[in-house]
Structures are given as C-alpha cells and as structure tokens.
Amino acid sequence: MIVAEAKPLEELLACLEESRRALIVSCSGCTAVCLTGGAAQATSLASRLKIAKRINGSDLDVETASLLRQCEPELLPAIADRCARADVLISLACGVGVQQLAEAYPDKWIIPALNTTFAGSYAGEGVWEERCGLCGNCVLHLTGGVCPVTRCAKGLLNGPCG
Numbered sequence: 001m002i003v004a005e006a007k008p009l010e011e012l013l014a015c016l017e018e019s020r021r022a023l024i025v026s027c028s029g030c031t032a033v034c035l036t037g038g039a040a041q042a043t044s045l046a047s048r049l050k051i052a053k054r055i056n057g058s059d060l061d062v063e064t065a066s067l068l069r070q071c072e073p074e075l076l077p078a079i080a081d082r083c084a085r086a087d088v089l090i091s092l093a094c095g096v097g098v099q100q101l102a103e104a105y106p107d108k109w110i111i112p113a114l115n116t117t118f119a120g121s122y123a124g125e126g127v128w129e130e131r132c133g134l135c136g137n138c139v140l141h142l143t144g145g146v147c148p149v150t151r152c153a154k155g156l157l158n159g160p161c162g
C-alpha cells in the first residue's frame, strides 16, 4: 500500500491564513489503513485546526468528507456540494489522490495534509516498511522475493557490495 505521514499542523496553518471555510477530504483506502488519512483522522484534524485558529484569534469553519478512494475520478463528484461551499480543500490522501482532487475541482486550492513516503507493508502497529520503489521493472523472480531497489542500501541489482 501507499504509506503517508501527517504534515506538521503549523505547516497546514500557514497555508490556511486567508481561509475561512475548509473541507477536509479523507480517503478510505491506503492512508486510512496506515492511520493517517481516514475519516477518524479527518475529524481529529478538523478539531485541531479549529482550536489552533481560535487560539490565533481567527475562525475557521471546517467540514469533513470521506471518499472510498480519492484516486478514482468517478467517485469524486459525490462531494461536489461540499466542495462548492469551501474556499480550500485539504486532502488526506496520497499524492495521487491529491492530484485527482485538483483535477476534479480546478477552481479550488488543494492543500495536501500528508507527505506520501513509500509503497510499503505492515510491520507492527503504526509501523510500515518500504518494500517497493515503483521502479517499473520488477526483478523479484531473480532476487528471491527481496526488492533490491528498496532493501539494499545502495539499490544494487547485481549482488552484494563490499
């Protein structure tokens, strides 16, 4: 799955200085599974943004909306009404979902709330290991099922280095 981690709240607040009405769009796909981008995280982020803005002396109206997968264009019109009410959209998907949202709603400013980091696998609660660098030329049949691109520190394909 695609693994992504939350951006610092301060980074999002800096983007929201002029905004009065934001919509946080979560994704029930990969980022929900890695506990950074699902509906629960959207609710939590909405509360933290509202409190932080209030402490800074301004108000931010924040709604949330959830998509099954933000990377599927045919699912995006379902939130059109809520997008229309917002002056900024905050995406809790990976970079693919952020770009789909931007294409679907070109008149809105889209802020990515996550940093997409790698394609990985579960390695314990809240822990994900990088397992694929999306190289486009898979050689796992030659390497005993171990990805040399992500699991060799130098990304070597031709055996161990010194």
Ligand code: SF4
Pocket (backbone or CB within 6 Å): 002, 027, 028, 029, 030, 031, 032, 068, 069, 070, 071, 072, 093, 094, 095, 096, 097, 098
């Ligand atoms: S938008 Fe990204 S995080 Fe959401 S399902 Fe698609 S690939 Fe996974």
Ligand code: SF4
Pocket (backbone or CB within 6 Å): 131, 132, 133, 134, 135, 136, 137, 138, 139, 140, 147, 148, 149, 150
């Ligand atoms: S070799 Fe590694 S990086 Fe390339 S496709 Fe296969 S698993 Fe992914």
